[in-house]
Amino acid sequence: MARTTPHDHPPAEEEPLYRRIATQLLGELRDGRVPPGERLPGERRLAEHFGVSRETVRQALELLRRDGLVATDRRGSHATLPGLPVETPASLAFPVGAAAATPGTVARATVTWEPPPPDHAEALGLAPGRPTLVHNYRYATADGRGLRTAVTSFSAVALAEVEELARYRDRADGTATAHLRRAYDWMRRAGLTLHHRDAITRLASTPSVRVTRQVHDQYARPLEITDLVVDAQQDALVYEFTLPGRAD
Structure with a gap:
């Protein structure tokens, strides 16, 4: 007589265990325990967490x-469900102080492959x-007023982790337009959680x-540094803060 091996099939009305775990994990993601774009714990830690x-x-x-x-991806799993990431494009524009070109204004952006300023390198x-x-x-008006200039240097980490940025190396000749407005979105999509710190300094003997x-990312690795200079006599620098604040 043939021997049969029992199978641990759940009753038809019982939801499979993996579906229940998926539901619990989704609930935690929606609660914001893991913000959109941030990497999830590894399988071992998740297994311990859910038992x-x-x-x-x-x-x-x-x-x-x-x-x-x-x-x-190769760096692990991260949440992609709709929701506000740690830093939203509205609160963290690239580059800092960037303004959209409108009639009567000129906005120009290019990329080069060169040694950065010494303080950026450090x-x-x-x-x-x-x-x-x-x-x-x-950025400036057609008559040169309201001038804003920004210089951004990217780290080796950013170029290694963010494929979209790395592609610009071969065309970084300083001539082609390259606004990189989605730079922070690309970083988030690569699984990086962005944290930033801004410092404002008045330039001596000038109205600027x-x-x-x-x-930097969730591992405190530097990603980029930007120096923005604004003609404060002709322009206004407006800072927007989202509450509750997030301390670095």
């Missing part, structure tokens, strides 16, 4: 991937003289102010 096997976690993640709520951990991707931005922005 299930790694295979069950793997099945739950696959279900969420099929529904477009989680994405996985902030990014680059050796003196080592070239990197440098973004130059200039300088804003220095430094952006």
